[in-house]
Amino acid sequence: MSRLVFPVALAAQSGGHRVDVEASERDVRPQGVNESALRSVHVSGTLSAMDQDLMFRGTIEGDYEQPCDRCLEAARKSVEQEVVWIFNPGPEPAQTQTAGDEDGEFDADLDSERVRYFEGDTIDLGPHVWEETVLAAPVKFYCRESCRGLCPTCGTNLNEGACKCAREEDVNHSGLAALKDLFPNLPSEAKEE
Ligand SMILES: [Zn+2]
Numbered sequence: 001m002s003r004l005v006f007p008v009a010l011a012a013q014s015g016g017h018r019v020d021v022e023a024s025e026r027d028v029r030p031q032g033v034n035e036s037a038l039r040s041v042h043v044s045g046t047l048s049a050m051d052q053d054l055m056f057r058g059t060i061e062g063d064y065e066q067p068c069d070r071c072l073e074a075a076r077k078s079v080e081q082e083v084v085w086i087f088n089p090g091p092e093p094a095q096t097q098t099a100g101d102e103d104g105e106f107d108a109d110l111d112s113e114r115v116r117y118f119e120g121d122t123i124d125l126g127p128h129v130w131e132e133t134v135l136a137a138p139v140k141f142y143c144r145e146s147c148r149g150l151c152p153t154c155g156t157n158l159n160e161g162a163c164k165c166a167r168e169e170d171v172n173h174s175g176l177a178a179l180k181d182l183f184p185n186l187p188s189e190a191k192e193e
């Protein structure tokens, strides 16, 4: 049983149930869904009962890792989200929810407002945590803000030093400039014809 499944009875006790769970991506990823950049997630907050409903109020802190968009080295990013989820006793009405379209993508606007459901004696926060981390996933990954990326010519990681391409280019430029100084009347288009 997932560590994010809780007996409803726990939520019903006075003050609710304190949640503090560190889960891996695999703990929360639904079956048949592709891996994401999420590596682990820290779920903390309080699960409490309000009449027939349940409420989870807390923080979802996702740790993501993906190759840097510029240099392809591993880039990590953490995103923290405050959430308040209300769960009605289920079952979830069929076809009335638009949480996922055919592509399996969630609509962020609808999601923040929507009612969630739980059924039976337990509640599984896993799918909700997953959804939240997918929505919050960073679009851009940089190993650092100042990442210089790869040389488009030779692929050298420019964070680790300059490559020869850059230097040869500089040499050519300065060489041409020097030539022009020597021969001011040299037609500049000559080489291209
Ligand atoms: Zn980088």
Ligand SMILES: [Zn+2]
Residues within 6 Å of the ligand: 151, 152, 153, 154, 155, 156, 163, 164, 165, 166
């Ligand atoms: Zn290069």
